[in-house]
Amino acid sequence: MSAKAWGGAFDEKTDPRVEKFTESISFDSRLAAVDIRGSQAHARMLTQSGLLTADECRQIVETLDLIGQEISRGEMVWKTELEDIHMHIESALIARIGDVGRKLHTARSRNDQVSTDLKLYVRDSLAVLDGLLAELQQAFVDRCEIDVDVVLPGFTHLQRAQPVMANHYWLAYCEKFQRDRERLADCRKRVNVLPLGAAALAGTSLPIDRQETARLLGFDAVAANSLDVSSDRDFLAEAIFDLSLISVHLSGWAEEWILWCTTEFGFLKLPDAYTTGSSIMPQKRNPDVLELIRGKSARVIADVQQILTLLKGLPLAYNRDLQEDKLAFFDALDTVQACLELAPSIVRRARLQVETINARLEEGFLDATTLMEYLISKGVPMRSGHEVVGKLVRTCESRRIKLADLTLTELQQACDKIEADVADSLGVRNVVLRLSSFGSGGRDAVAERVAAWRQRLTGNG
Ligand code: ARG
16 A cells, blocks of 8 residues: 555655645644544444444544544654645554554545534634633623722823723723624634535535534534535634734733833833843833733734635635645634733733822813713703813913812803802712713713623623
8 A cells, every 4th residue: 555645546756845845744733633533423424324334433433532642642753744634643543453444534535624623623712712711801800899999091092081990991801802702603603514525525426424424523504515615714714813803902902001001101010920021121120921912913913814815816626725724723823822821810910000090190181071061961062062171171271270170260251051060070080970871981880880791701601
């Protein structure tokens, strides 16, 4: 027997440089466990369809288990000439059980096999990512206990805008990561359609039962067009995009906290275990982990470009280009997973510098918009109220005072609708009592959302 699966029709040996160029075992060996799962289900289906005997099936399934154990112990020697994980496992099987092993690839090609492996792998990965995202959300929700009374300036254009409860910030990230989790769940629908049985590209003349394979592997449906199967990597492109959006969310958070750790902001102190010093400047504590979370998002974004560019010019059905799909996915997955594993500890252990925050909290006219809303509530048209408050802000700026420092008479000179109760709309602490719309950053609205999130996370598990 030739060492190559296609030896029958070939006269010349493959150039070793071609073997080195075309191998994928250096990166697809991580599909070993799912390849074995897929093969065992395939063997069981072949048996039910009368293509293998019960004894042959038992030999195949048991030997595949042994091969799986050998691989997990790191004992399998990867050989470039065996190309990929599928050939390694099949040839190990044949080496052990001979002709019975040579029957496993019945009604199957590596084209539908690799797609099935990938889908099983992606499906498992989606579950892991969902768990990591839930942990990160939990870390943000747990922070809400610590920061319950803290008010922070909210920014637009990175300029001080309106005050919000600190917890409003934490829950904003929970919302983003919730959408990420929903996207992963949605992606799973496309992942969970069985490719196996499409064979090379045309299906098979043998009497297979693809529904049974789907049932055995936990797929919800069977892919209905064999040409589409071997070219379809939509599920992978989606998964990589979903990963890229997670990393964009992580990057934005990292950037915000990097800023907050600067002397200029002074809002946040990171735990020592998650910062690094400088080899020359003794006073430095650098937010390197956050910077790398921000920096690594570039890789994941590039992975989206890679997979789309890989796919865009391919005719139906399988083309070898597709072998490169795994590189993009594994890189995106590993990168995001590494970030998600570190993020919760940083979220839990960073401390807001409440004194520094409070010392400057009344700067920047964070109450201007609420003062304008007070005027609206007294019947002043919005645009006129905007103008009145704008002028008051200018007056305060030139006198270097706050809106709350103006006397009632001064305020009434600016607008005769103003009454003594205006005091309740001035000053940051009052503003967060007044912000009350659903989803707002005000005290009560945020407290309600904290409770809702806590319940949601315990419900979700
Ligand atoms: N290693 C290959 C890949 O990842 C497996 C499929 C090979 N199929 C083929 N017809 N050469 O795409």
